[in-house]
Amino acid sequence: MAGSVHEGPEFGVGDFVLLNDITLDAFMNNLKLRYDKNKIYSFIGEVVVSVNPYKTMDIYNQSYVDQYRGREIYERPPHIFALADSAYKTMKRKSRDTCIVISGESGSGKTEASKIIMRYIAAVTNVGGRKEVERVKEVLIKSNIILEAFGNAKTNRNDNSSRFGKYMDINFDFKGDPIGGHINNYLLEKSRVVHQQHGERNFHAFYQLLSGATDPKLAEMKLARSTDKYHFVCQGGDSKCSTINDQSDYRNVMNAMKTMGFAFKHAETLWKVVAAVILLGNIEYEAQDDVHDLAMVKDRKLMSDIAGLIDVTNDDLAKALTHRVIAAGGNVVDKGLTVSEAYYARDAFAKAIYDRMFTWIVKRINEAIDPKTAGVEFVGKNTVIGVLDIYGFEIFDNNSFEQFCINYCNEKLQQLFIELVLKQEQEEYMREGIAWQHVDYFNNKVICDLVEQPHKGILAILDEACLSVGKVTDEMFLTAMSQKLSKNDRYTCRSLNPSDKTLEHKRDFRIKHYAGDVTYSVNSFIDKNKDTLFQDFKRLLYNSNDELIKMMWPEGKVSITETTRRPQTAGTSFKNSIISLVDRLATKEPHYVRCIKPNEIKSPCQFDDTRCKHQVMYLGLLENVRVRRAGFAFRAQYERFLARYKMITKYTWPNFHGSAYDGVKAIISHMRFDDDVEYGKSKIFIRSPQTLFALEEERDKFIPGIILFLQKNWRGGNARRKAKKMRAIYFIMSRFRRYKMRSYIKQIVEKFRNVRKMRDYGKSIKWPTPPKVLSGWVGELQKAHNRWRANMILQKVPQDERPALQLKCSAHSMLRGQRSEWGMRRKWEGNYLATTKDNASTIDFVTKMTSLKSHDGFNKVLFSSYCKKVNKHNQCADRAIVITDRGIYKLDPKKKYKPMRSIIPLQQVTGLTVSPDVDQLIVFKLTDGNDLVICLNSPSHEERVGEVVGIMARIWETVIHSQLQFTVSKQPTCNLGNKSRQLAIKSTAANGGPVFKKDGQVLALFWPSAT
Ligand SMILES: Nc1ncnc2c1ncn2[C@@H]1O[C@H](COP(=O)(O)OP(=O)(O)O)[C@@H](O)[C@H]1O
């Protein structure tokens, strides 16, 4: 369970829940064993226990990130990545805000843990690589560098101890990418600015400036490169620290400020304030005179240097450092400070100015990471992961107001842990009626009450002391506590327990914290709680010429005579901020990292048993294991459980008709998990995470199918909708077309109603313009009408005239109007030489043709006529031409129509050329290079060229089945004796017939024009 299976038995158990016996010794042995084997992380269920390794561990690289990304917490060996991923997954899957509470004492590794978590989140998000998101991540990580420079310090327990509490919300968009964040800071330990214990340092920023700034820069800041010279940075002794490189840190801070968009001017001011504070520490006073002990600044030059840094006048600064202006009864009185008062004022000033600067830095960082101003769009839901890294429990030799606040804060967080992890869990089992053996744990609520209760609590008593008129000392506050808290067994002091010599009279009180007893010294509790800064300083800084400093101190604007409300005391305002923090955490799904510090000497190999045992005890880890072990890893309302896992069985999918309880039971028994669950009143409880894991796995198997099913349905529905629409469109279109057609036809019917009776059968009727869709169809209709009309006309033509009409049609379409006269109106007789009108000796002709018919095998004489013929020698002769359905004959009429040569088969004819005029020239183009060039010559001088054209066209149409090459030309050409010859038609006198003659280069047909 919980990762142990991945590690092997030599590493003990990864999850303390798996210990055989749950005793403190067994717990400690396991923890030590794992620590010795470099296993710094362990689980208690989903709580991560982390032991500070004090050495660099190579367990945070990309391959580790890949191992933990998207995994369930119990799938991999214990690691803080598993917790970070769990928080991230919860946030993303359930859209719930989550938080990670990191607790443990100072130096136990909280801040490191928070940084590791942030880096993990940065590594697993923004897979799309969006630029804005990358920027947000960079800014979130860089903000740490600045915060640590100004808010962390070397303490005896931790070289890089956070001296402020930090709670950071990271905002995520609906895709789970970080889009910004917000930091809340709590109680900077500002007393450190003016005082450090031995072995400790002031905040890092001071040393960074002194060792990182260039020489000219230091000179500008009136500083020398030395820490020993300055009181505020040298009280702890040697300021060198082996684990810190102030010089490079200074550069990193400058770079980070640049990345975060800090104005250069503002960064300068921040360092000047640091410099001013350093110099303030060296301000010394002397009495003006012996009588009044009124303070006067010793070193005017030093003072004017400081004035220059914070950009105020010398006089104003001198005044503020040595005087107080008091408004009394409408009068403003100037009161000089005594030397000790002046020192007090100086320190208060230094602390306030640094504290205010830190607050401003946090505010500025928040502006830079604010999701609204970060330029990342808010879309849909967005959720946050909160990371709390707050000061751990502290016990020093001398514990003051700060430790009191810090320890109170830890009590509150422990209380939250108890509430969420121990108490609520057990209460829920009771509520749900689950059989349960109660686990005892120490509830620290009594300690929280001791501190925070109204009227009776320590903070209330302290406030009361601060508010009362007249001089109240810390001692009086201690007395008041002794009276009011005498019955509280968590509180003690010398007067309540006179025999305890460890408590100093009139100075100490002790609280029995959950983590141990802490003795506090009341010295300066009153002052620190009042946290007064004289108005004079506020006005001084408000009047600075430096815009940033002025901006930090807006309340300096208030005039001295205006009475202002007494500000909240430091204790109360801290208490309020912690209460609101706890409330805020309580609304989120919590994840815990419990940090343990293995030794006091920052050693990577020492496991201090006593110290560790102590921490394990006060952190309540053992109780945590007990509750966890007795408890259940997972619970869910029946309805929610059913909704999530109902796809697992077919009884429950897609809808279960019984009660949610029965549905859940069906799923559990289907998976055979009955032994690992309990049924509560409204919830199911699952004992081991594996069961949940198995359920999740099973569910994952079905999800793709469900997605496909949903997609299929959605696509199908979509397509059906579309198809329906299309069908409707086509229906409407066809109806519309039909309507258009019908109304058009109606129109036509109307127009053509009487065509049968019209002379032209409706040829003259103008067709109405059809609608576009009908244009093709109307063309057909018109053709049909034309055919009908032709039919009507042809009906009147007698049957025997029809072939001639057909020939005329052929001739007409061949000539296409290119010849003016083509004998259309004449009756075409064809075989003219068989008529006596043309031929006196028809018998000879007919006899000849009959014999040729049987010889050549043609069917019919289609045309015969006398003609003039010319040959290649330009000789002109009278001939007869006969066209049959097989070929053409040239006959000599003078020799009883003897053929001049054998038949010219139609296949040899390649074309026909005629002239556009009245002459009767015809050129039969032949394949053998000798064209047949004739001029028809009838006794009646009839036009017969048209008839020949018609006959030839018809033959080509019906016998040859192709289009005749036909030309009409005024200057036709021909081939004679394989030579191309130009023909010309010339007119001649009316007497005599037509004749061919050579005329220069051309072969001319002389045509009797008047005939
Ligand atoms: N996971 C870790 N790996 C390596 N060193 C660590 C780790 N956690 C803590 N440390 C060391 O311990 C020191 C103190 O840790 P830090 O997180 O500052 O403590 P805290 O914030 O609890 O006071 C760090 O400066 C670092 O040197």
Ligand SMILES: [Mg+2]
């Ligand atoms: Mg810290």
